[in-house]
Amino acid sequence: MIRFNLRLRTVSLFTIGQGVPDVLGADIVFSKKMKITAYVDGEAQTQYVVYVPGSSFKGAWRTATSRIAESYGFKSCGEIEPKRISEAHRKLGRTCDVCMLFGQPVSPLSPFEASKVWVGDFEPVGETPTDIIARVSLDDKTQTAREGALYSMEHVLPGAEFLGEVRVFDEAKNLLPLLMLGLAELRTGVLGRRSLVDIRLEDNGLLNGLVGSEWLPLLEGLRKWLWEGVVET
Numbered sequence: 001m002i003r004f005n006l007r008l009r010t011v012s013l014f015t016i017g018q019g020v021p022d023v024l025g026a027d028i029v030f031s032k033k034m035k036i037t038a039y040v041d042g043e044a045q046t047q048y049v050v051y052v053p054g055s056s057f058k059g060a061w062r063t064a065t066s067r068i069a070e071s072y073g074f075k076s077c078g079e080i081e082p083k084r085i086s087e088a089h090r091k092l093g094r095t096c097d098v099c100m101l102f103g104q105p106v107s108p109l110s111p112f113e114a115s116k117v118w119v120g121d122f123e124p125v126g127e128t129p130t131d132i133i134a135r136v137s138l139d140d141k142t143q144t145a146r147e148g149a150l151y152s153m154e155h156v157l158p159g160a161e162f163l164g165e166v167r168v169f170d171e172a173k174n175l176l177p178l179l180m181l182g183l184a185e186l187r188t189g190v191l192g193r194r195s196l197v198d199i200r201l202e203d204n205g206l207l208n209g210l211v212g213s214e215w216l217p218l219l220e221g222l223r224k225w226l227w228e229g230v231v232e233t
C-alpha cells in the first residue's frame with residue numbers, strides 16, 4: 001500500500017454544505033460533522049467542525065483525471081453510467097486507466113467496486129475561518145427580492161487548511177503519474193467551478209522512487225502551493 005497526505009487550502013469562498021455530495025460529481029464539497037472535543041464529568045463535549053468528505057474529493061479527482069488522461073497517452077472511457085462504461089471498455093478491449101484507478105460503478109449500491117485509490121476525510125488544520133452571510137432570495141423570473149425571502153449561508157473563508165490521507169494499492173503503481181496529473185488539473189480549477197482550492201502533496205519524497213524520472217518535475221510542482229494570495233468573489 002502506497003500512502004501519502006494531501007493538504008487542501010481554500011483560495012476562494014466555499015459555501016458549506018452546498019449541493020449533494022455525489023461520488024461522480026465534479027465539486028469538492030465542504031460539510032460539517034460533530035466532533036467530540038473532551039469529556040467533562042463523563043459527558044462528551046461536542047463541537048461542529050468543517051471537513052471535506054473523502055468521497056467528494058475523490059469524485060472531483062476522478063473527473064479531473066478523466067479530463068486530462070488522453071492528452072498524456074492514458075485511456076479514459078469518459079463515461080459514468082455503468083452500461084456505457086462496460087460498452088466503452090469492451091470496445092477498448094480492457095478497463096480504461098481512469099476506471100482502473102478509481103473503480104467503476106457496477107451498481108448503485110457499490111459505486112466504487114475495485115477502486116485502487118482510497119481517500120480519507122479531510123480534517124481541519126487549526127481553526128477554520130468561516131463567515132455567515134445573509135442573502136436575499138431573488139425571484140427567478142423578475143430578479144426582484146421576494147418579500148421575507150431572506151436566508152443565510154455559511155462559508156469557509158480563503159486560507160482554511162485541511163489534511164487528508166490517500167492510499168493507493170501497489171498494483172496501481174504504474175498509474176501514479178496519471179493520478180498526479182489529475183491532481184495538478186484539479187487545483188487549476190478549470191472544471192468550471194467558481195470556487196478554487198489549492199492542493200499540496202505531502203509524501204516526504206516517497207513517490208520519487210515509484211515513478212519514472214520524467215515525472216519528478218510534476219511531483220516537485222505538486223509539493224508547492226500553486227496559488228498565492230486569494231481570489232476575490
Ligand SMILES: [Zn+2]
Pocket residue numbers: 076077078079085089095096097098099100104
Ligand atoms: Zn472506464
